[in-house]
Amino acid sequence: MSTQKSSLRIPPLSSKRFAIVGIILLCTLLQIINSLPGINLNGLGIYPRSLSGLSGIFFAPFLHGGWVHLLSNLIPFAVLAWLVCQYTVKRFWGIFIFTALVGGLLVWLFGRANIHVGLSGVIYGLWGFLICYGIMRRSFKAIVISVAVVFLYSGFIWGVLPQRVHVSFESHLFGAISGIIIGYYLAKHDRKHDSSQL
Template sequence: MSTLNPAPEADAAKRVLPPKPMAAALVALSFTLLLYLVELVDVILPGDLDQGGIHSRSLSGLDGVLFAPVLHAGWSHLFANTVPVLVFSFLAMAAGIGRFALVTAIIWVVSGLGVWLIGPANGVTVGASGLAFGWLAYLLVRGLFNRAAGQILVAVVLLGVWSGMLAGLLPGNPGVSWQGHVFGALAGILAAWLTTRRSRKAAPAPAGNLEG
């Protein structure tokens, strides 16, 4: 009788270890500082970097999907996004830098394409709030997909603290891209589902016993 078990070293090598809190905080802070640096450059330069945002349903403005999250319509806009970006990006890194990068890429692209498809005509959409809503939605639902009690508890706490932010999903506030918020949240849910499904497929099969 022999037992087949995956080699511990090989199994460990497949995992992306979660970052230490200090490393996660450094990544979140670095991204936020990047946003401030871009806004400072926008203020100093004679040009208007915000024109590089998303121009809805314009082929020439489609590349704004890549740049819009790092652009902001003034310091007050950036200040409003700072705390959500810091908190949600830090918490979203709990499962590892690799998964965080994948989740962020999904939110970045899907929220941007959503704005490009149904955003207001003759306007330019910029800001990291789509990312913030995406990360928040990801954090709220990932525990349901993972069936993880700890993640569900985190979601309950976040919902209690940030429930007022969900009002941003509703249209009616002039100058606020509810489209970016809605598609960001939908992208966060999609990212939670996709990454959970990917993790289950990558999980090693249970050890089997062979008689012989």
Template sequence: MYKSGLVPPLRLCFFMWLVFTIEFYLSVDLGYLGIYPREITGLVGVVMAPLLHGNFNHLVSNSIPLLVLGGSLFFFFPAIAHRVFLQAYFFTNILVWVFGRPFFHIGASGLIYALASFLVFYGLFKRNFKSVIVSAIVIFLYGGMAYSLLSFDDRISWESHLMGAVVGLVTAMLLRNK
């Protein structure tokens, strides 16, 4: 068990910022390493997409919720946190690869939606004091994320948001007795 719930999300954020810094200083665009649905070469994005960001604002807007939601997961639910985090990371991206529109999907927002969805639904399914309080706090802080599930902006990978929310819900259902 970690002394701080922030350690695993901080590691991921470190790599997100490292990749962004490399892109910036070398003037390269690694967006082609994102998820490209239904193309074998696009499978590399299942691993790489959360590390890639289109600009500084995109990176910051993914880093803060990743630290808050990921930190909450590892701090409050350490026994299941690694499993939840890995399922959220990989299953979300696999579903985007299967169902997404044919363009490069980048960013950690699918993971963020999966974590938020898990934390909310786990509290609703588990119904113990700690889980319900965490669920209520996530709804208070990030409830507005639900609105963007219905926003089909061509510039945003809403598929990542939707698939993340679904993965979080299913993971919460499967682990409700853990």
């Protein structure tokens, strides 16, 4: 009689499900911990122009001000992340990291003197990337995705303006700017690569 050992397979980084669900689960886990009595992880967020707040660039996207804040971010993140993954999952990770770091650094440099947390900066980065990339890339696929993003989330444009005191419009604004920057760069790179193949 032969037996087979079952092994636990860890989803690869190239998995769309791992990329999207993994980030959502991490944010949810941290929010559960943050909801426990006597624990306030949000102190690890971005506090502009403070050396101690500089490390918040790495933590801020995964921390939220409460369950309402977290839940309001999950659906747009899942949708926009899935659309970016239609290119490649590797590209999604690159854009996620770039918008989190560059957008977060800009918030640290120019944001109001409050603690800034939340996934919305990255969400705006994905949004800015998808629209800019579609305009600049001009392929059928990129244009269709860009039009879908504009149709679904045209209201995001108001989020880059200061409206409510407790909302970090700076994260939205600088996230969108960082997304546009990388969208422009990657579109030019891809168009140049296409022309070199002709």
